[in-house]
Amino acid sequence: MTAPGLSIRGLTKSFGGVRALDGVDLTVPMGQVHALLGHNGAGKSTLIKCLGGAYPPDAGTIEVGGVSYARLSPRESIAAGVAIIFQTLSVVDALTVAENIFLGQEWTRYGRIDRRAQEEVAAGLLERVAAKCSPRDRVGELPMAQRQLVEIAKALSRSASVLVLDEPTAALSGTEADALAERVEDLRTQGLAIVYVTHLLSEVERLADEVTVLRDGRVAHHAPMAGRTRRELVESITGGPLESTPRRARGLGRGHAPPGGEGPTAEAPDRPPGRERLAAPLGGEGSSAGAVDRPSGRECPPAAHGGDGSTADAADRPPGRERPPAPPRLTVHGLRGPGFGPVGLTVAEGERVGLYGLIGSGRTRILETLYGRRPASAGTVRVGDRTVTPARPAEALAAGIALVPADRRAQALFPSLSAQDNALLPSVRPLARYGVRALGAERRVFDAVATAVGLRPARPGLPAGAFSGGNQQKLVLGRWTNEARHVDVLLLDEPTQGVDVGARQEIHRVVSSLAAERGTAVLFASSDPEEIVALADRCLIVAGGQVVGELSGAGLTEQALLSAVHDTVPAEGAA
Amino acid sequence: MTTADPALTRPRVLVTGGLTAVRHHPLIAVLAAMVLAFQLSTGSFLNPANLRGIATDAATLAIVAVPLALLVISGYLDLSVGSTLALGGLVAGWLAGHGQSPVVAVLGALAAGAAVGAVNGALCCYFGLSAFIVTLGMLTAVRGLAQQLFPLPLSGFGPGFAWLGGSRIAGIAAPVVIAAVVLAAGALFLALTPAGRHVFAIGVNREAAHLSGISVRRTPFALFVVTGVAAALAGAIKASVLDSVVAGTSGAGFELTVLTAVLVGGVALTGGSGSILGVLLGVLFLGGLQNGLTLLNVPTFWQQMAQGTALVAGAALAYFAPRAAR
Numbered sequence: 001m002t003a004p005g006l007s008i009r010g011l012t013k014s015f016g017g018v019r020a021l022d023g024v025d026l027t028v029p030m031g032q033v034h035a036l037l038g039h040n041g042a043g044k045s046t047l048i049k050c051l052g053g054a055y056p057p058d059a060g061t062i063e064v065g066g067v068s069y070a071r072l073s074p075r076e077s078i079a080a081g082v083a084i085i086f087q088t089l090s091v092v093d094a095l096t097v098a099e100n101i102f103l104g105q106e107w108t109r110y111g112r113i114d115r116r117a118q119e120e121v122a123a124g125l126l127e128r129v130a131a132k133c134s135p136r137d138r139v140g141e142l143p144m145a146q147r148q149l150v151e152i153a154k155a156l157s158r159s160a161s162v163l164v165l166d167e168p169t170a171a172l173s174g175t176e177a178d179a180l181a182e183r184v185e186d187l188r189t190q191g192l193a194i195v196y197v198t199h200l201l202s203e204v205e206r207l208a209d210e211v212t213v214l215r216d217g218r219v220a221h222h223a224p225m226a227g228r229t230r231r232e233l234v235e236s237i238t239g240g241p242l243e244s245t246p247r248r249a250r251g252l253g254r255g256h257a258p259p260g261g262e263g264p265t266a267e268a269p270d271r272p273p274g275r276e277r278l279a280a281p282l283g284g285e286g287s288s289a290g291a292v293d294r295p296s297g298r299e300c301p302p303a304a305h306g307g308d309g310s311t312a313d314a315a316d317r318p319p320g321r322e323r324p325p326a327p328p329r330l331t332v333h334g335l336r337g338p339g340f341g342p343v344g345l346t347v348a349e350g351e352r353v354g355l356y357g358l359i360g361s362g363r364t365r366i367l368e369t370l371y372g373r374r375p376a377s378a379g380t381v382r383v384g385d386r387t388v389t390p391a392r393p394a395e396a397l398a399a400g401i402a403l404v405p406a407d408r409r410a411q412a413l414f415p416s417l418s419a420q421d422n423a424l425l426p427s428v429r430p431l432a433r434y435g436v437r438a439l440g441a442e443r444r445v446f447d448a449v450a451t452a453v454g455l456r457p458a459r460p461g462l463p464a465g466a467f468s469g470g471n472q473q474k475l476v477l478g479r480w481t482n483e484a485r486h487v488d489v490l491l492l493d494e495p496t497q498g499v500d501v502g503a504r505q506e507i508h509r510v511v512s513s514l515a516a517e518r519g520t521a522v523l524f525a526s527s528d529p530e531e532i533v534a535l536a537d538r539c540l541i542v543a544g545g546q547v548v549g550e551l552s553g554a555g556l557t558e559q560a561l562l563s564a565v566h567d568t569v570p571a572e573g574a575a
Numbered sequence: 576m577t578t579a580d581p582a583l584t585r586p587r588v589l590v591t592g593g594l595t596a597v598r599h600h601p602l603i604a605v606l607a608a609m610v611l612a613f614q615l616s617t618g619s620f621l622n623p624a625n626l627r628g629i630a631t632d633a634a635t636l637a638i639v640a641v642p643l644a645l646l647v648i649s650g651y652l653d654l655s656v657g658s659t660l661a662l663g664g665l666v667a668g669w670l671a672g673h674g675q676s677p678v679v680a681v682l683g684a685l686a687a688g689a690a691v692g693a694v695n696g697a698l699c700c701y702f703g704l705s706a707f708i709v710t711l712g713m714l715t716a717v718r719g720l721a722q723q724l725f726p727l728p729l730s731g732f733g734p735g736f737a738w739l740g741g742s743r744i745a746g747i748a749a750p751v752v753i754a755a756v757v758l759a760a761g762a763l764f765l766a767l768t769p770a771g772r773h774v775f776a777i778g779v780n781r782e783a784a785h786l787s788g789i790s791v792r793r794t795p796f797a798l799f800v801v802t803g804v805a806a807a808l809a810g811a812i813k814a815s816v817l818d819s820v821v822a823g824t825s826g827a828g829f830e831l832t833v834l835t836a837v838l839v840g841g842v843a844l845t846g847g848s849g850s851i852l853g854v855l856l857g858v859l860f861l862g863g864l865q866n867g868l869t870l871l872n873v874p875t876f877w878q879q880m881a882q883g884t885a886l887v888a889g890a891a892l893a894y895f896a897p898r899a900a901r
Contacts, residue, residue, distance in 0.1 A: 373786065397788040411786055414779040416847055425776055426787045429769035437767050479787065 004063070005030040005193025006051075006082075006162045011060035013046055018500045020046040022217040023060070028193040028210075030161065033184060035208035035225070036197045037237055039528055042214040044197050048164055051195075052084045053077035065161055083155030084164040087359070091147050091154075093140030098122035100139050101154045125153040128190075129183050145176035149183065163187060164195040169203065170359040181206055199358060199527075199565070201230050213237055230563075238529070238558040326350055328382075329521035330370075330401075330489045335379030337369045340545030342379065347489065347521040352512065354536030355525040356561050362545035363525035364406060367491045370523075371403040372396040383488050397426065400488030402480040404495060406525075408469070412476045415465030419455070420446045422464040422475040427484035441484075449482040454506040470496075470503020477507060481514055490514065492524035496531060508535050529561040541565065600841065602856045602889070609860065613867035620867055627748065631816070633862030634750035635660075635809040636836055637855065639829075641761035642802040644837045644854045648765075649795045650778040650846030651699055654710040656806040656833060658717035659691045660826035663807025664814035665721055668729040671736035680736055684811040685804050691717055692803020696796035714830060722822040730819035740815030750812045757805065762851035770794055778846030835882060836861045839889040860885070 008026040012019070021043045028034040038044050049055045051062060053074035062069045064080040072080065091100050098119045107114045107121075122135035131149035133142055139150060148168060155163055165184070169177040184207055188194060196207060204211060204225065211228065213221035213236045221236035326349035334342040340362035347353045355363045368374045370381060372390030381388055383399050390396035393403070405411035414422055424431075424442055431438045431445065443460065450458040453474040455467075464475055473496065480487045495511065496504040512535065514520045525542075526532050532539050539556055541549035541564045551560050597603050613620040639656050646653055667684035671677060695713055699706040744752045765771040776784040777791050785791045806826075814820045840857025842849030864885065868878045 371786075393786050394788040394790065403786065405786055410780075410782060412783050414776055414783060414847075416779055417775055421772060421775070425772060425784075425789070428772050432769050435768060437769060437772075439767075 004028065005032075005065065006195070007063040008047075008051075009061045009063070011047065011050060011062070012058045013050060013055060014058055015500070018502075019217045021050070021057070024214065024217070024219055025222075026195075026212055026219075028162070028195055030193050031188055031191045032209040033188050033194045033196055033207045035204040035211045036195055036214065037199075037204065037211060037233065038214035038220075039237065039530055043217040044214055045166075046217075047214070048084060048166060048195075048197065051077065051082055051162075051164060078158060081159065081161035082164065083152075083158065083160035083162065084166065085148065085151050085155070085168060086166050087168075087170055089147050089151050091139045091151055093138070095139060096135065097126070097133055097137050097139055097142075097150050097153075098135035100150055101125060101135075101157050103154070105158070121157070122153070125156050126150075128156060128186075129153050130179075130186070143176075145172050145180065148172075148180065152183070152187075160192070162193045162195070164197070166197045167199065167359065168196075169198070169200065177203075199562075201233055201562075204233065205230070231559075234559050234562050237562065326519070327384075329384060329519070330523065331380075331382040332370065333380045333382075335366070335369060335381065336377045337365060337374055338377070340365045340369075341377075343545075343547055345523075345540060345547060347523050349519040349521060350515045352515050352522040352524070352535055352537045354532040354539040355523065355542050356529065356532050356539050356565065357525075357527070357542035358565055359527060361542045363527075363542050364493055365545070366542070367403060367493050367523070367525055368405075370396070370489075371401060371491055373403070400486065401491065402485070402487045402489070403491040404473075404476055404480065404493065406493035406497060408472060408476060408498070413464055413472055416463055418461050419450075419464055419467065419475055420460035422472075423449055423455075423478035423482060424484070426479055427482055431484050445482050445484050449478040452481065453478050453510050454503075468500065468503070470499040470507070473499050473507060474503065474510075477510060481510060487514075487520055489521045489523065492522070494526055495524055495535075496526075496528075504531075511535065529558040532556070532561055533558050600850075600853055600856055602839065602841065602853065602860060606856060606860050606863070609863060609867070613863070613870070617867065617870045620870060625866065625870070629859075629862050629866045630751045631748050632866065633858050634748070634754035635812055636833055636862060637754040637858045638750075638757050638809045638812070639802070639805050639833045640836045640840075640854050640858050641757050641851060642798060642805045643833055644840070644842045644849055644851065645761065645765070645774055646795065646798045646802055647837055647842050647844060648778045648846060648849045649774045649798060650781060651706040651795050651799070652710060652834075652844075653692075653695060653799065653802050654707070654830050654834070655691060655695060655713035655717055656802065657826040657829035657831075658714050658721065659688050659803050659806035660810035660813070660829055661820070661822060662691065662717055662721045663688050663810030664820040664825050665725045665729060665810075665822055666807070667736070667811035668732050668814040668820045669725060671732040672729055677735045677738060680732075681739065681808070681811050684807040688803040688805070688807025688810075689800050690803070691807075692800035693796075695803065696799030699799065700792040700796040718822075725820075725822045728819060728821045729814075732814065732818055736815055737818060738815070740812050740817075750816070753808070753812070758851060758855055761854070765851060774798070775847060778848075780847075832861065832882070835886045839885055841889075857889075 004027050006026070006028040008024060011021050011024045011026075013021040024043065024047060026034070026036075026047070036044055036047070046055065050057045051072070053072040053076060056071040060070075062072060064082055067080065069076065069080070072082075092103065095103065098115070101122045102118045107117050109117070119135040126133065126135065126149070129149045129152050131146055131153065133146045133150070139147055142150070152163070168180055172180060181203065184194060184196065188209075196203070198204060208225040210224050211221070211233065212219055213233065215237065221233075328346040329349045329351075330345075330347040332343060332345050334344060336342050343366055345353070355366065357363050365374060369376050370390070372392045372395050375391070376389065381390070383401060386399065388395070388399035388401070390399060390401065396403070409415075414425070420442065424446055427445060428437055428442065431441050446460050447458070449455075450460075455471055455474050455478070464472055467475065477495075479485075480490060490511070492511065496507050499507065508531075511522055511524070515522050524535065526535075533556060536556065538550065538552040539561065540547045541551070541561070543565065549564050551557075551564065610620065619625055639660070643653055643656065663684040666687045667680040670680035670683045675683070691713065695706075695710055698704045698709045738749070740748075740750055742749045765774065773784065773789045773794050776787065776789060777794060781791055810820075810826060813825065836857040837849075837854055838844060838857070839860055840849070840855070841853035842857075861882065864881060865878060868881060873881075
């Protein structure tokens, strides 16, 4: 083994009682590619941010190039030789390639920037990463793949020894991704220690020398890549067939049932697709059937490991759910828009349908088009039997369609306004009488919705920005679930992104009870298979802007979701 | 805004309530100190006659400051109000001077103001142009239009029109009554109407407001129109008080004074926060400052320096006070 370029020992980081990282070890020798895998929320981003100096770790050490640090500032991190290429690149569009590479470390001559020297060196660096752009090109005019290479060249200019790539191919087309893989191989040959974060197992197989899988902030799996199969990796990402998704894993039907599980497999098909989980949300008081199916159901660990899932399932299944499928509440035909389509789907009354796909697959565009935020170029959208083609969110809302957007800060939250304003903003007008706000009714509705979503603290006057991410999301959710609004179709985009485990469960509970009690049709997008399995009755696989598959009932498992997406290579130009 | 809490009648609560008010509006303390200082140095600052003078001066400021504050809270800005004020005064004066009834004269002014506001609003809200650039351009363009339409000074508008600026309602000057109505309407609008909530929401996060189904164009557009109307009304009042208007100089620099009052009153230029109580305090502060310095025979340029310093000091206060309070 060569000298370690990066060695992390016992790294621990908590956020308000939630352990995001719990004693994580990671060693990457120079000249190796180390793949880092795991769900969203498994701790990958926290690890990267500790490495980049954005978060101070609570415990543990980070050793770069033989020097050990208890914590790093962003500046120290760069000086130590760590370079992180985030998904959202940090290049400045308005500057040239050379200016970007030397940003903050400009070469000067007699007090002026020495453009020519910078451009000469930049040309050399661009050659090292085989970029097809000139140092004088404006970065804003380059395709995404080239911008990424510019950022890597910038890292090389700072003589980085540790390169972290955070889902680098998420925004790239298939050929661009291939080219990037070649660059990563080159850089490995040049002796860099590379940490490669990805969801795509094909990339791991091609590039990785070693693999570390994070789950719930811990190292769940660490081994050399040689000899690993995809199945082993998927199982360690999801916690294996026996650990967290006991019954569903057996119904997978892909020829690798775990030991001792033939009986339940036979039983699986006659279960109505994905209905059993409605038992818990109906009453809102986690019955055992609900907990079994909820991999994140940490509140009820005894039930989750009780092993008697099938019996509980049959007993707790609400009789009302045995009737034929409910009428469709949302019907979409041939919907097209920039970057996606044609998309057709239906969501029945009270049904929860997931949209699963990687970043850039078109999930968000589909939801935003249904909500009228983006124009549709073709297709029809029906709510019940009314045809609606929302051109603006206000029109979608009038038709009974509401959206909880993915980017809470940019698209949903009013940080300086009160919790009540945030939760009730679209309800103030419907509640008003003769154009005057009904202050008493507003407070009553707020109190009710705060209780329903489990807002903490339930203080109406506190600015939304003072709440935790999870409670902020509850406020946004409360906007459409309070009693003053009638929502037929609830669209959610990454409903629990950046939300702690407890709030995540509460959000799932609120959404489920909305579907069960009010018959709201729920269509939600998530890049987290665990969330899809926990929340969806049925899941559509989205890739390249189209629905490419569907999983439901016993076939809807984390393994099946991961395989469905990982076997899909991003379509050319889909980015 | 203060609430009508019966507990506040108890003195101790009154004191803590007062302290809370001062913490939220540090300007109250500054205003009190200024009044005290002017009274001690002039001896006549608090005379009823002088206070009436301040109120009348501050009235035109308040009438425009309220809708402008709403516009700023929703994330926009109107720099053209000085020229709109001149245009409103000229239209009202011209109509009154040509034998029209005072009502027609004022309505004519309001229509002119609404037209200017509609142009501002359409360009800023529906075409998405920068409010700073649009209204800066309109500041010059409307001034030019006013001078083109009314090249000669207008005066002698008749006793009927003089009623607007000179009459008293229950012993209070008409402009002060109008200003009080505008202030009350602004406060009630913000506190008690759905649109008042929407104004804050649009100012804090326009995209989120849009995605919440709020009409993020119509509301600010309406505020631009109301601001134009208010500026023209202020112009008509000024023309009535002075019984003359000059196209080239009427309301020159008014846009900066009124914006200063709004910002000193704690309305954030970035949008999303502010109160009508703050605007009232800002208007009283600027009106009192000008009056007191005039009583002390301080030359005009020193007064301008004081006004400018107050704005910067107010901004610094708004920047540091919330941090200290935490």
